Amino acid sequence: GQQVMQIPQYQHVQEGEDFTTYCNSSTTLSNIQWYKQRPGGHPVFLIQLVKSGEVKKQKRLTFQFGEAKKNSSLHITATQTTDVGTYFCHNAGGTSYGKLTFGQGTILTVHP
């Protein structure tokens, strides 16, 4: 299937700082889903991006799909301790259809 690489693998920030994680592919992606897993919890769906250049916002979270549909980003403004967790992207559709596979994700730590 189409593999996506997520960077960085780890990110430590001070509370109040911004945070961005990137999901990159060498091939065109069908659509991108983002999930968050809190420590000790289960993954929770955040959003799906479908269109080239699409930008969606959820409070302090901004999700973007690249113009060429080869990358996506999740940006958190003014992080809070509740943002701690692992953020996964998933290439939904295309040759990944049905597999719902995830990369290693980005583990975010927020220091108060």
Add this chain to the structure above:
Amino acid sequence: DSGVTQTPKHLITATGQRVTLRCSPRSGDLSVYWYQQSLDQGLQFLIQYYNGEERAKGNILERFSAQQFPDLHSELNLSSLELGDSALYFCASAAGSGSTEAFFGQGTRLTVV
């Protein structure tokens, strides 16, 4: 609450044994996915069923098998257990197969001793 129910929540068993993990999907969802998550590891996709049929296979060991029943609940069978099989096993359900959002259960923590 995601609406996906996994039982049991915790399971401790000895090496060489066989266990069955159960997943009840959200009402109306036809897809069930199974994952293995070891300590500090990502989510390893094992297998997907859609409306009773196997739809996609990931890195599932031959010692593991799954099925989805007519009422759409699913079971993951793990046999000849090894210490390395200790992990958190998640199931997720989705309305469709592929690009629809998935809802995860709370997981079953399996400890093999």
